Amino acid sequence: MLVEKNVPLQFSNTFGIVAKALSLVRIASEADIAAVLADPALKSVPKFVLGGGSNIVLTGDVKPLVLKIEIPGKRLHSETAKAWIIEAGAGESWHELVAWTLQNGYPGLENLALIPGTVGASPVQNIGAYGVELQDRFLELDAIDLTTGQSFTLNAAQCAFGYRDSVFKHKSSAGEAASTAGNPGFGLADKALITKVRFALPKNWKPVLGYADIEKKMAQSPVPDGGDPTAQQIFDWICEIRRTKLPDPQVIGNAGSFFKNPTVSNEQCADIIQREPKIVHYPLADGSIKLAAGWLIDACGWKGKSIGNAGVHERHALVLVNRGGREHPVTGGEVMTLAKAIQTSVYERFGILLEHEPVVV
Ligand SMILES: Cc1cc2nc3c(=O)[nH]c(=O)nc-3n(C[C@H](O)[C@H](O)[C@H](O)COP(=O)(O)OP(=O)(O)OC[C@H]3O[C@@H](n4cnc5c(N)ncnc54)[C@H](O)[C@@H]3O)c2cc1C
Known part of the structure; x- marks a missing residue:
């Protein structure tokens, strides 16, 4: 395990704020987390989990040990009569996952195209855009308790999703353990590292329309037989809308x-x-x-x-x-x-x- 020292974070946060991680370990697998938690010098130190840095404000150098999430992988995990179950590693780019699901014939995430950041952070604030929230397509996630090293799985109810909110945004009261997740008062901020997320993408897919910007796109390029647009069309429209409406962090942080x-x-x-x-x-x-x-x-x-x-x-x-x-x-x-x-x-x-x-x- 390599512990990097004084790692610049200016290009690891979308504001472009200058700050350093005093210590940083890259996490590409569950074994990497196990190594951190087995290390006598690291196991008890405070930790901060960093994804793509698109939803943070750094107010100085980061003193807790930074765990930079780079866990790869995306696959069709399984299928039921009603849904395709897609699994992705926490370090995958969210937008690339959305594009990959469409390329492989699994629609459902298209309204969430072009949201920056990683798959692992997507449940943290229950990302949402254009009438769809992560919780609408979420099945479960795997995580590791950073205090005990125990792995656990949470379903949607246990994640306590709300508007830009989840159990991962709230601190726990002292003494609670991961196994008590599901209690609405329970918080996992700074305590859980999400390693994998599984999504249930419905086979009877229906487009989620109704937003003025999407309706405008539909009016500009009507579907020939008057039917519904495809998931790929919605994806393309949402990418175009977001590119014209939202400031690009590459241009202005x-x-x-x-x-x-x-x-x-x-x-x-x-x-x-x-x-x-x-x-x-x-x-x-x-x-x-x-x-x-x-x-x-x-x-x-x-x-x-x-x-x-x-x-x-x-x-x-x-x-x-x-x-x-x-x-x-x-x-x-x-x-x-x-x-x-x-x-x-x-x-x-x-x-x-x-x-x-x-x-x-
Ligand atoms: C231009 C722009 C547009 C955006 N548009 C939207 C939008 O439409 N809808 C929306 O909901 N959000 C939007 N966001 C916010 C942001 O993209 C999301 O919140 C995204 O999910 C953050 O991902 P990240 O990997 O960058 O997380 P980070 O910024 O790295 O981390 C955010 C929080 O999640 C925690 N975290 C990260 N990874 C993990 C993990 N694996 N396990 C446990 N905790 C973790 C971090 O500790 C931190 O508390 C936008 C941001 C930008 C810059």
């Missing part, structure tokens, strides 16, 4: 949407609408209302503004960006100062506390 869309009660929403009739809101199945965080931020005048080298994107108020590029990159401190200033002004005007999506390290 960012971590995608920085804040979650907040949910409020019907009464709260009615109260806000009285004061702000134009507020963008969507009713949810449970009777609550989701508000567009980007609209709230824009209404507070943040679009295009900066603090130091941290900026709010000119077109997407929800995306915070690195305005200093690679030469004078933004710091994690600047990003979080800007984030806090935005939270304060949204709270003062609307009484709503925005929650940030990326993990602050």
Whole structure:
């Protein structure tokens, strides 16, 4: 096992923040994790699991031992009457997995095309886009408890998926063990390393449409017999839409949407609408209302503004960006100062506390 020292992370996080991992071990197999956990000097030290770095803000050099996930592999694991079961290693690129499933005739993940990052991180915040969330296609995952070295498997209920949320985003209370997963209060943040994820892709596939951008694409290139578009067409459209709409981290550093869309009660929403009739809101199945965080931020005048080298994107108020590029990159401190200033002004005007999506390290 090679323990690398002082490893630069600027190109391992999509903000392009300059920071080092004081110690880093590359994890390409379960044996690599076993070696770390058997090492007397490493087994008890705090650890941070790093995938593609597309949902983190580094606020300094990373002192916990960084476990850089590089576990490969994607295959048809099995099939049932209703679904193809696809298994992928945690280190695989998410987008390449989506493309691979389509090339091999297993549709279902196409709406999640072009989301940066790794397969292993996809359950952590239950990634979602264009009407599909990971939990809609998820079967189970394998993970290793970094404190005990024990392997375990979790199904969707045990992952406690929510909107950009799962058991992996919450800290455990002291004393709980991996075997108690499934208890809703249980948290696995910084404790579990996901090694493999299995997806159930339904054989009676139906396209998930209904988003204005997708409808626009359908109108521009109608299917000849008036039928449904194919999964590959939806994949291509979503790649095109995302390329034109979202800032590319290779060009301007960012971590995608920085804040979650907040949910409020019907009464709260009615109260806000009285004061702000134009507020963008969507009713949810449970009777609550989701508000567009980007609209709230824009209404507070943040679009295009900066603090130091941290900026709010000119077109997407929800995306915070690195305005200093690679030469004078933004710091994690600047990003979080800007984030806090935005939270304060949204709270003062609307009484709503925005929650940030990326993990602050
Ligand atoms: C331009 C852009 C667009 C984006 N669009 C979307 C979108 O549409 N929808 C969406 O949901 N997200 C989106 N994101 C956010 C991001 O792509 C996802 O959250 C992605 O799943 C993060 O993967 P990663 O490998 O980069 O994780 P990292 O950033 O490396 O890690 C994120 C968290 O997951 C943990 N983690 C990573 N791998 C593992 C593992 N194997 N086991 C346990 N814990 C692990 C880390 O410790 C950390 O807490 C976007 C980001 C960018 C930059």
